Amino acid sequence: MSLRKYQIKWPIVIIAAFAVALLFVWESHYLKIETDILESMPQSDPVLSDARLIIKHLPIQDRLFIDLSNESADRNKLAGAAVIITDKLIRSGLFTNVGINDEVRHFPDLMNHVSSNLPLLFDAEKLENEIKPLLETKRIKEAFIHNKQSLEQLEGIGRAEMIARDPLGFSGIILRQMSLLMPSGKAQLYQGQLISQDGKHALIIAKIAGSGTDTATGAKISALLQSIEKDLPAHPALQGEKYSLNSVGAYRAALDNETIAKRDTHIAIILTTLGIAFLLLFAFPRPLIGLLALLPSTVGAIAALFVCSFIFPSMSIVAIGFGGA
Incomplete structure (x- = not known):
């Protein structure tokens, strides 16, 4: 045909x-x-x-965790690099909060809350095993001597009200338990940055704007981190040192x-x-x-x-x- x-x-x-x-x-x-x-x-x-x-209300759901590492143990340069990265993350518009400055500012409020609500924070077992020994005459004298010495030194500036509320240091028991929330027991707060004991790693925490499982946002974050890692050695304040960024979070899995x-x-x-x-x-x-x-x-x-x-x-x-x- x-x-x-x-x-x-x-x-x-x-x-x-x-x-x-x-x-x-x-x-x-x-x-x-x-x-x-x-x-x-x-x-x-x-x-x-x-x-x-439940997943949407997980605190870690919309968080980005960055491990900033450097081979040298220069804390000043590491903290400076963390500040540069924090500034770039904020200016990207992909995050609502970067760093731990907000948490640090809330710590005095946490201290006041603990000292004001001590009767509600101990059960019968803790009262018997941890509070009762602090009420002995010898321990009370030691606590007063320590309070007097601390008020006479620089570390006592601004602590007068807290000592007046809790002269025997009962709140220290609660705060020691909360120290378990730290990423590492050996981490140190240096120049507003959370740095490892060896001075080679810094932890940067950021809150993602929107959903942490949105892959479109995740792709932008991944590209941003790659760009930051590439540009860091060229920054004048870092003098050509090589830094690596390792990030984890729900966005990465998604x-x-x-x-x-x-x-x-x-x-x-x-x-x-x-x-x-x-x-x-x-x-x-x-x-x-x-x-x-x-x-x-x-x-x-x-x-x-x-x-x-x-x-x-x-x-x-x-x-x-x-x-x-």
């Missing part, structure tokens, strides 16, 4: 291609692709809903999961397309006409996403990826 009997109506082809292109542009602009893994979970299931609520899912999806799509194309080449007497059978599925996928842009406010990137595979 001659192909001359079937003339290609190019105006119809051009109009159809233009319509498909318009659908693709529309869905690209108006269909929101949800990259937050938590938002991709089913919303109606009560178990998953409670789990999502970003790695998305990267793995994307890679697997791309491989699945490529292998599936090649397999179908291979079958079409042998199933049709005219190979090129057989390859045209791939067009309906492509146009159908674009049309389906166009319809979804009107029905759903957003679609999970996981659903689109595996649906395409």
